[in-house]
Amino acid sequence: MAKAIMIQGTGSNVGKSMVVAGLLRALRIRGLEVRPFKPQNMSNNAAVTADGGEIGRAQALQARACGVDPHTDMNPVLLKPQTATGAQVVVQGKVVGNQEARAFGSKKTTLMPAVLESFSRLASQCDMIVVEGAGSPAETNLRAGDIANMGFARAAHVPVILMGDIDRGGVIAQIVGTDAVLDADDRAMVKGFCVNKFRGDRSLFDEGRDDIVRRTGWPSLGVLPWFDQASRLPAEDVMDLPARARSGGAGLVISVPQLPRISNFDDLDPLIAEPNVDLRMITRGTPIPADSDLVLLVGSKSTIADLAALRSEGWDIDIAAHVRRGGHLAGLCGGYQMLGQTISDPLGVEGEASTVAGLGHLAVDTVLEPIKHLAQRSGTHLESGTDINGYEIHIGSTVGADCTRPVLQLEGTDEGATAANRRVWGCYLHGLFASDNFRAAYLASLGATSTIAYDDGVEETLDALAAHMERYFDIDALIELAGQTA
Incomplete structure (x- = not known):
């Protein structure tokens, strides 16, 4: 017993x-x-x-x-x-x-x-x-x-x-x-x-x-x-994130807007652990830094509400300027949905039934649905050819022209979308930054060197x-x- x-x-x-x-x-x-x-x-x-x-x-x-x-x-x-x-x-x-x-x-x-x-x-x-x-x-x-x-x-x-x-x-x-x-x-x-x-x-x-x-x-x-x-261990509380990130440090600057309903922010832990990455949590009243190399939008429990919050801070304008300057932009799950042209909630899954304009950096459209997708997934990052593991936890489906340039292949199925400029991408897979080979290849494409084995460090x-x-x-x-x- x-x-x-x-x-x-x-x-x-x-x-x-x-x-x-x-x-x-x-x-x-x-x-x-x-x-x-x-x-x-x-x-x-x-x-x-x-x-x-x-x-x-x-x-x-x-x-x-x-x-x-x-x-x-x-x-x-x-x-x-x-x-x-x-x-x-x-x-x-x-x-x-x-x-x-x-x-x-x-x-x-x-x-x-x-x-x-x-x-x-x-x-x-x-x-x-x-x-x-x-x-x-x-x-x-x-x-x-x-x-x-x-x-x-x-x-x-x-x-x-x-x-x-x-x-x-x-x-x-x-x-x-x-x-x-x-x-x-x-x-x-x-x-x-x-x-x-x-x-x-x-x-x-x-x-x-x-x-x-x-x-x-x-x-x-x-x-x-x-x-x-x-x-060095994954954070449970979003309030811990600003203290864990090393704002003002040396290395590749990754800026993450901290939205009110941010979710699955453990996607950031492997990046925070990298000595050559300066990950900055951008809080209310603070503009997205002009020296950002990558702006990363992570998951959200209420995508439409968080998109409105992003706009109220003026971060949509900062992101547009960042992309015009040649900066990189990525979105995971809810962040991926925000990067598209529209987000529709015809059944009122997140509140009032509505359709709102996305940020328009990917030629995709999202329809929110009451069915939640929950699965552990594995596959390949197509650009680098590296193996990845992660999980899906989302409502909604996303389709559009930029899906013809998928980010991943998961068990034979294409996943995600990449803009024609190759500098903007999004997908539904959480946890992919914990895959050491992918993270190293992706950081290298942005000019930074990965120096850690993340899972070994957690153990x-x-x-x-x-x-x-x-x-x-x-x-x-x-x-x-x-x-x-x-």
């Missing part, structure tokens, strides 16, 4: 995803068969699984840390924000509809059976599951019907370790305050705490750690130093993260505190 432990955070972005990945790799190195699990995730950075569904990208990385393929059971509920108050709801890998936040809050308890079903299936496959919470259990206004934190922990009888982030300050209040607002039954689920992202001499926090123990009665499982190599970083956990986290205590699944 599998054991399970849950890492909950005092807030969002305290490092739960990274710590869970490190613990899973450390447990795997110890010889345990392990699996990741996140009951409910909210992210537009999704991965496509071999069983034809989608889960949060962080759980795909955690599956990699375990040495197994990602599966929809690892993240049974995924919310993909489309508007400020609404999201697409994905259950066990499949879209079940769109919901406003208020409506979802009243109906989320209906999803608990699917969550527990997925958890049970995972438990039958392994020795131990490390579960990741979402946000914070201290959000008492969200406690009723919760399936992401204490609601799940209690339903599945999974003990909890609470993690705080000392880098943002006030970590004693974070942890002690969480203890103060939890009800007695929720508080009883917490078996210990840890502190993440410490910089400097850890002994300086000994008194603070001991004060938390006195005030809560929870044992400390560790004070984790800042993990410098974290930027090395996961191993280093596991060693970090072994050194600073009491993994023996973690295993001892873990509970048996039903």
Whole structure:
């Protein structure tokens, strides 16, 4: 029978995803068969699984840390924000509809059976599951019907370790305050705490750690130093991207407009990792730099809305000037759709039924459809002849004259479009920049040299993260505190 432990955070972005990945790799190195699990995730950075569904990208990385393929059971509920108050709801890998936040809050308890079903299936496959919470259990206004934190922990009888982030300050209040607002039954689920992202001499926090123990009665499982190599792992949160990109550095300048509903931005990670690439996230109120060698438009959860946002910033004008100067332009998925002549949404898949003009840099037209294309794909980049692997996750189909110059051939099918000037292209395949030979060939065509093996770097970083956990986290205590699944 599998054991399970849950890492909950005092807030969002305290490092739960990274710590869970490190613990899973450390447990795997110890010889345990392990699996990741996140009951409910909210992210537009999704991965496509071999069983034809989608889960949060962080759980795909955690599956990699375990040495197994990602599966929809690892993240049974995924919310993909489309508007400020609404999201697409994905259950066990499949879209079940769109919901406003208020409506979802009243109906989320209906999803608990699917969550527990997925958890049970995972438990039958392994020795131990490390579960990741979402946000914070201290959000008492969200406690009723919760399936992401204490609601799940209690339903599945999974003990909890609470993690705080000392880098943002006030970590004693974070942890002690969480203890103060939890009800007695929720508080009883917490078996210990840890502190993440410490910089400097850890002994300086000994008194603070001991004060938390006195005030809560929870044992400390560790004070984790800042993990410098974290930027080498795929980012889950778009808010991390500007800090990860090396704006102002040396090398080939790739500019990426950061649109409000940007999705699948892990396409950028291999480029960010390249020392000879200066990838710049272009945020609101900032023009696209005139020294850009390549402007790259990545995925979007709401293509038409993001295209309107792009125009409101004046980036369409900057892009047109960039192309006139002889610059290169590329689009992936939603970015590919934006580069065409028109985008039609006759059934109102993204909102009101409409047809809008695209940026006009590719002679193609897109029609959005309610059917989502989800598949892992492999093939060849036609210009360089290099092998590529990736995945499709999109709605809509794109056709037009420039499709007679495809970018890729995937299992015998042409994919993508290239402009007659050969400097503008787009396709639906995510993940192609992680293919080392393609990335090296493409960067070489732009005058830059690739110097890394991306996947090898991710594996090395996961191993280093596991060693970090072994050194600073009491993994023996973690295993001892873990509970048996039903």
